[in-house]
Amino acid sequence: MDKESKRSIDIAVQKVLKKAEEENIKTVWDRFEEQLPQCGFSQLGLCCTVCNMGPCRIDPFGEGAQTGICGADSDTIAARNLARKVAAGASAHSDHGRDVAHTLFLLAEGKAHDYQILDKNKLKELAKELEINLDLPEEKIVKEVAWRILMEFGKQQDQLIFIKRAPEKRQNLWKKLGISPRGVDREIVETLHTTNMGVDNDYKNLIKSALKCSLSDGWGGSMIATDLQDIILGSPQPIRGKVNLGVLKEDFVNIVVHGHEPILSEMAVKAAKDPELVKLAKEKGAQGINLAGICCTANEVLMRHGIPVAGNFLHQELAIITGAVEVMMVDVQCIMPALKDVASCFHTKLITTNPKARFPGVEHIEFEPQKAYEVAKKIIRLGVENFSYRNKDRVNIPKQQMDLVAGFTKEIVFRILGGRYRATYRPLNEAIISGRLRGIAGIVGCNNPKQTHDYFHTTLAKELIKNDILVLQTGCSAIASAKEGLLIPEAAKEYAGKGLQEICEAVGIPAVLHLGSCVDNSRILTAASEIIAEGGLGEDISDLPAAGAAPEWMSEKAITIGFYFVASGVYTVFGASPFAVLGSKNVSSYLTKELEELVGARFDFCDDPFKMAKLMIEHIDKKRELLKLKPLMYQ
Amino acid sequence: MKRLYYRIDKCLGCRSCEIACAVAHAGEETLFCAIKQKVLPRKKVYFFEGKNFPLSCLHCKEHPCVDACMAGALVYDKEKGLVIHNEERCVGCWICVMVCPYGAIRPDINRKIPVRCDKCKNKDEPACVKACPTTAILWQEEDFLLEVKK
Known part of the structure; x- marks a missing residue:
C-alpha cells in the first residue's frame, strides 16, 4: 500500500x-x-x-511519583483534564447558539435587514413552547422568543427550557442526580471552577459536573443553534447535492466557505448569485461563481440550498492545494492554523470574518449581522477579482465527485414516514417493533490523521446498515459517507440489509440520513424523544435499541457530544484514540462500566470499525430483548 | 564502566530526556538558556511501529565514526569507553553522521558540527537519567545486562 x-x-x-x-x-x-x-x-x-x-x-508504571505536588492522584488529574475539555466543547457549540440568538434579536429590532423569518411554523411552535401569547404581532413574538432564548445562557436557577423536550423519565433522573442544567453559561463556568487547583478532588463528582455541563450544550446551546437557524434560515428539506473536491470547477471563480456558523455563509450563497458579481466574473474570463463548502458550514448550506461540499475536516488544505480556490472564507471552529501557510503557496486569499477567530497577517473582513449582505458581497468580490491571479498551470482538480441527498430533520423524517397528512413517527416505531428494522445508530464526529481518513466512518456505516440499522449522521462523518455514495437512496439496495432496504424503497429515503452539522446532533436527541413519545419502545431514551459512535473524532466538541449522548441514555463508542483517561483505572472503569448504573448508558473505546459495529449491534440486540420486541424479520 | 540502557516498554515519548539533555549542555544549564542558545539535544526519541525508541550515541567498541573522521576530531578512549569529540578540530563534514549504523549522531545545523551523547562527562550520571519520569533510562555497569539476562 x-x-x-x-x-x-x-x-x-x-x-x-x-x-x-x-x-x-x-x-x-x-x-x-x-x-x-x-x-x-x-x-x-x-x-x-x-x-x-x-x-x-504521574508514573503509570507505579515506580515514580503517584501524586502531583498538591497531592492529586491519577484519578483526580485525569477526571479534571477531561471535565475541562467537556467545558471547552460546550462553550464552542453554545457560543455559536448565542450568536444565532443575537441575530434573531437584531432581526426583531429591525437591525438585521438582510434576514427574515423563513420558518414561521417553527417560530410559532417555539413561541408556544415558551408560552408566549401567539396573538401578539409577529415582530413582538420574534423579539420575545429571541429575548427568552438569550436569557437561557445567563439563567441561574431552575432548568433550561428545552429540558422539557426529553422523556419525562429522563428529566426525573436528571433531577434526581442533580445534573439538570440550570443555565448554559453557569454550567460551563461551574465545571471550570471545580477543576481549579484544590476544588473538586472526587473523580465521580467531576464526571457528574461534566455530564451536567454537556447537557447544557446538547439540550441547550446546540439545540438553540439548530432551532433558531431553522427559524431564520429556513428548515432543511430533502435536497440533492454533490460532494468531494471534484465540485471545484476549473473555469469558475471558486469560493470556499469553511467553519461552522451559517449566518454569514447564508449571505455568501445569495451574493454568489448577485448579477453584478456574476457579470464581473465573466469579464474576468470565468464562466461564473462557484460556491462550495468544507466542514459544518458546508453542511449548513448544503442542507438548506444544496450547495456542493468540497469535503470534510481533512480536506481543508487540499481544497487550496488544487490551485483553483480564489477565496477561502472562514468563521469559527476547526479551521487549521496551517491554512495560512498553504494559502501563501497559491493565489488563494484566506479571509477571516469572525472577531473571535483571527490569524496574524491574514485579511480580516468582520461580519456584522446588521450589514450581512454587504460583507458577503465584499468577500465574494475579492474572490472574483482574484481570479485573474490564478496560475492555470498549477491547477489540478481531481475529478471525483458523488451525488447525495441531505436535508433530513426530525420534522421531515416524520413527515416522510407518515405522509403529509398524518405526520407521525408510528411507522418508524412499528418497523422497529416488528423487527423489520433492528434499531437506530448515530455516527458523528470529525476526521483524525491518526487513522486512515474516512475508512472508519464509512466501514462502520456500511456494517450497520447491512445489519438493518438505520444510520443518522452529522458533521464530517456525514460528508465521509456522502463521498462513499451512501447518501443516495439507490445505495440502500447495494449495502443495506433486507428489512432496511424495504423501508428505504417504500418511502424513498437513503439508508444513511444526513441530519446536518455538529450542532444538529441536537436533532438526534429530539428525534429520540419523539420516538419515545410515540410509544411502544420504552419510556426513556436508554430503553431504545439505539447506539452512537464517533469513530474518527479529534475535537473537544466531540467529547462534549459524547457526554450529552451518554447523559441522555445513548450507549456511545469512540474510535481514534480513547479519551485521555486510561492512566486512571478508576476513571476509565467509571466511564465504560459504572456510568450505566447512573444514567443508563456508558462509553466504549474501540479502534476497529468492525468490532465497533459488533459492539453497537450487541447493545441494540440487548435493548430489543429487554423491550421483548419481536425477533428480527430477516436474519 | 557505566552505560545508558533504555527500557523501551516504559518510554512514554514525553521527550523529557531530550529537554534535560539540552539543558545540561547549555551555558547556564537552565531551560531558558538552552532555548536562547538553541542547544540541540544530543539524544532523540524515535517512533516506530507503535513503540518509542530513545536513541543516543552507544560509544561502540567498534566505531566506524572514529575510523571515518578525516580531521582526527574523534578519538576512542578505551578506559572510559567513550568516543570523544574534539569540537575544535571538527570540520563539520557530517561523515560520522553518515556512517553511524544507528543514526545516533545529530547534525547541529546552527553550529555546523555534529553533536553526540557525551554521557554528561563532568557529572555523576547523565542528565537524562534523572529526567525520566518513568525510570525508563538506566545508568548501569556493562555487566548489568548480562545479569538481567540470567
Missing part, C-alpha cells in the same frame, strides 16, 4: 496529496508524523498543568 492510500481511502485526497508532495507543501499528515512520538503522559491523561507548582506527571 502506498503512503497516500494509508492516509485516506478517498481517491481525490490521494491525488491531491501526491500533488502536495511534488510541490513540497506540508499537510496535516506530514505534521502528524513530525509529532511522533506523541507524549504518553498526555495520552493517558496523567499530565497536570492546572497550577504553577506543576506541571506534574
Whole structure:
C-alpha cells in the first residue's frame, strides 16, 4: 500500500496529496508524523498543568511519583483534564447558539435587514413552547422568543427550557442526580471552577459536573443553534447535492466557505448569485461563481440550498492545494492554523470574518449581522477579482465527485414516514417493533490523521446498515459517507440489509440520513424523544435499541457530544484514540462500566470499525430483548 | 564502566530526556538558556511501529565514526569507553553522521558540527537519567545486562 492510500481511502485526497508532495507543501499528515512520538503522559491523561507548582506527571508504571505536588492522584488529574475539555466543547457549540440568538434579536429590532423569518411554523411552535401569547404581532413574538432564548445562557436557577423536550423519565433522573442544567453559561463556568487547583478532588463528582455541563450544550446551546437557524434560515428539506473536491470547477471563480456558523455563509450563497458579481466574473474570463463548502458550514448550506461540499475536516488544505480556490472564507471552529501557510503557496486569499477567530497577517473582513449582505458581497468580490491571479498551470482538480441527498430533520423524517397528512413517527416505531428494522445508530464526529481518513466512518456505516440499522449522521462523518455514495437512496439496495432496504424503497429515503452539522446532533436527541413519545419502545431514551459512535473524532466538541449522548441514555463508542483517561483505572472503569448504573448508558473505546459495529449491534440486540420486541424479520 | 540502557516498554515519548539533555549542555544549564542558545539535544526519541525508541550515541567498541573522521576530531578512549569529540578540530563534514549504523549522531545545523551523547562527562550520571519520569533510562555497569539476562 502506498503512503497516500494509508492516509485516506478517498481517491481525490490521494491525488491531491501526491500533488502536495511534488510541490513540497506540508499537510496535516506530514505534521502528524513530525509529532511522533506523541507524549504518553498526555495520552493517558496523567499530565497536570492546572497550577504553577506543576506541571506534574504521574508514573503509570507505579515506580515514580503517584501524586502531583498538591497531592492529586491519577484519578483526580485525569477526571479534571477531561471535565475541562467537556467545558471547552460546550462553550464552542453554545457560543455559536448565542450568536444565532443575537441575530434573531437584531432581526426583531429591525437591525438585521438582510434576514427574515423563513420558518414561521417553527417560530410559532417555539413561541408556544415558551408560552408566549401567539396573538401578539409577529415582530413582538420574534423579539420575545429571541429575548427568552438569550436569557437561557445567563439563567441561574431552575432548568433550561428545552429540558422539557426529553422523556419525562429522563428529566426525573436528571433531577434526581442533580445534573439538570440550570443555565448554559453557569454550567460551563461551574465545571471550570471545580477543576481549579484544590476544588473538586472526587473523580465521580467531576464526571457528574461534566455530564451536567454537556447537557447544557446538547439540550441547550446546540439545540438553540439548530432551532433558531431553522427559524431564520429556513428548515432543511430533502435536497440533492454533490460532494468531494471534484465540485471545484476549473473555469469558475471558486469560493470556499469553511467553519461552522451559517449566518454569514447564508449571505455568501445569495451574493454568489448577485448579477453584478456574476457579470464581473465573466469579464474576468470565468464562466461564473462557484460556491462550495468544507466542514459544518458546508453542511449548513448544503442542507438548506444544496450547495456542493468540497469535503470534510481533512480536506481543508487540499481544497487550496488544487490551485483553483480564489477565496477561502472562514468563521469559527476547526479551521487549521496551517491554512495560512498553504494559502501563501497559491493565489488563494484566506479571509477571516469572525472577531473571535483571527490569524496574524491574514485579511480580516468582520461580519456584522446588521450589514450581512454587504460583507458577503465584499468577500465574494475579492474572490472574483482574484481570479485573474490564478496560475492555470498549477491547477489540478481531481475529478471525483458523488451525488447525495441531505436535508433530513426530525420534522421531515416524520413527515416522510407518515405522509403529509398524518405526520407521525408510528411507522418508524412499528418497523422497529416488528423487527423489520433492528434499531437506530448515530455516527458523528470529525476526521483524525491518526487513522486512515474516512475508512472508519464509512466501514462502520456500511456494517450497520447491512445489519438493518438505520444510520443518522452529522458533521464530517456525514460528508465521509456522502463521498462513499451512501447518501443516495439507490445505495440502500447495494449495502443495506433486507428489512432496511424495504423501508428505504417504500418511502424513498437513503439508508444513511444526513441530519446536518455538529450542532444538529441536537436533532438526534429530539428525534429520540419523539420516538419515545410515540410509544411502544420504552419510556426513556436508554430503553431504545439505539447506539452512537464517533469513530474518527479529534475535537473537544466531540467529547462534549459524547457526554450529552451518554447523559441522555445513548450507549456511545469512540474510535481514534480513547479519551485521555486510561492512566486512571478508576476513571476509565467509571466511564465504560459504572456510568450505566447512573444514567443508563456508558462509553466504549474501540479502534476497529468492525468490532465497533459488533459492539453497537450487541447493545441494540440487548435493548430489543429487554423491550421483548419481536425477533428480527430477516436474519 | 557505566552505560545508558533504555527500557523501551516504559518510554512514554514525553521527550523529557531530550529537554534535560539540552539543558545540561547549555551555558547556564537552565531551560531558558538552552532555548536562547538553541542547544540541540544530543539524544532523540524515535517512533516506530507503535513503540518509542530513545536513541543516543552507544560509544561502540567498534566505531566506524572514529575510523571515518578525516580531521582526527574523534578519538576512542578505551578506559572510559567513550568516543570523544574534539569540537575544535571538527570540520563539520557530517561523515560520522553518515556512517553511524544507528543514526545516533545529530547534525547541529546552527553550529555546523555534529553533536553526540557525551554521557554528561563532568557529572555523576547523565542528565537524562534523572529526567525520566518513568525510570525508563538506566545508568548501569556493562555487566548489568548480562545479569538481567540470567
